Amino acid sequence: MALLDVKGLHAGYGDVPVLRGIDLSIQAGSITALIGANGAGKTTLLRTISGIIPAEAGSIRYDGQDILGKPPQDIVRAGLVQVPEGRRLFPDMTVFENLLIGSSSPTARPRRDENLKMVFGLFPKVRERGAQRAGTLSGGEQQMVAIARALMASPRLLLLDETSLGLAPIVVDEIFVAVRRLAAQGMTILVVEQNTALALEVADHGYVLEQGHFAMEGPASGLMADPRVKQAYLGI
Template sequence: MLKIENLQVHYGGIQALRGISLEVPDGRIVTLIGANGAGKSTTLRTITGLVKASGGSVQWDGQELLGKSIDKIISTGIAMSPEGRRVFPDMTVLENLKIGAYLRRDKAEIEKDIQWVYSLFPRLEERSWQLAGTLSGGEQQMLAVGRALMSRPKLMMLDEPSLGLAPLVVQDIFSIIREINRQGVTVLLVEQNANMALKIADLAYVLETGTITMSGTGSELLADSRVKEAYLGKSS
C-alpha cells in the first residue's frame, strides 16, 4: 500500500500541496481528479522523487520514500508514465521499451515482458522498428505506458494519459489501464477527464488548490452533485 500523510510541497513562496493525505491500497485503481494547477502532477512527481517535499510522509509497503533517490524509488516497484508522454523520438519503439527496463538485469524476463507489452498494445509490435517520434499521439501514449510497465512495477502511476487524444483512443487507453490492473498492478491515475477516471476507479480523491476536498469510491463521486457541477458538467 502507498500511504501519504500530511504531504507538503513548496515552489519558492508558493505552497503547491497543503498537507494532503491519501491511500492507494494494493490491487486497486485510485484516481486523483482536479482542475489544472490543483497539485495532481506535483503529487506524482513528489512520490517518484522528482520534486522535493517540504514536509509529511510518503510510505510504500511500510518504507519511507521521501529522501530516497529516484532510482531507489523505482527499484521498490513504482513506475510513472509522465504527462505529455515524453517518449524518446529518435529511438525506435523497441529501444524505448528497453529503456524502461534499464534497472533490470534479467534478460530472459525482459524479453518476456516485451512480449507482454506487445500483447497489451499490438500496435506497438507492428511498429517496433519505427522511430517513436513518427507515431501518432495515441501510439506515443501506449508506448509511454508500455515503457513504464517494463520496470515490472507493483504500482503504476499515470499522469494525464488521455490528454490531447481522440475520444476513441481515450477509450482504448482506459480499457488497457483496467487490463493492467486486472493483471495485478496497482494504479494511481491523475486525470482531467473526470468522467472516465471515476468510472474505472475503486477509490477517488478530489484535489483543489493543494488540498483534498472530497474522497470516496469512484461511483460515489460520480453521483455527487458537487463533482458533477465542477468536473462533469451539470448534465452528467
C-alpha cells in the same frame, strides 16, 4: 493494506507552495482516481511521489517503506513507476529502444524478454512500430509506448498522469481497456485525470484535489453521484 500511504505532504517549486497537506492512501489491487482542475497540483503530487522533486514536509510510505528523499531510480526499482504527463518518450530513439530504457533498473533487467512479450500482447501496435523513431508516432501510439515503457519496469503501482489528454475518444477507450486489464491482473493503479467522468468510471476510489489539498475523497461511485463533483467537474 495500503500499498501507498502519503501523510501531511507539503511540496512545491522554490518559494511557491503547491501541495499543502496531502493525505492519500492507495489500497493494493485497486484503481484510484485523482481528479482536479488544471493547476490543482496533481502532477506536482506525482512528481513528488516519484522522487523527482523534494518534499518540504510529510511522509510517503510505499510497501511499508519510507521512500521520501530516495532517488527516483530506487523508487522505480521498488516497483512504483510513473507514466508522465505528455508521454515524454525519448524522441530520437526507436520505440524498441524506449522500451529497453524502461527496463533499466536492475530488478527489471532480467525480466526484459518476459515484459516485452507482455506489452506487445497488451498493445500490438507498439510491436508494429518497434523500429520507428518514437518522435514520429501519433499521440495515441506515443501514449501506448509510454505506458509500455513503464510496464517494462515491472511496476506494482502504476501512476498514470493525464493519459487521455489530447487523444481521440476511440484511442482513449483502447488504452483504458488495457488499463482495466492490468488492474484485473492485480496491478495497483493511480489514474490522474482532468477527464473526471472517465477517471471515476474506471476507478474504485477517488480523490478530488483542489488548490493543493484534497477537498473530497470516497468511493468513485459516490463521488460520481456527489452534486458538488457533478457541478464542478462533470458539468451536469
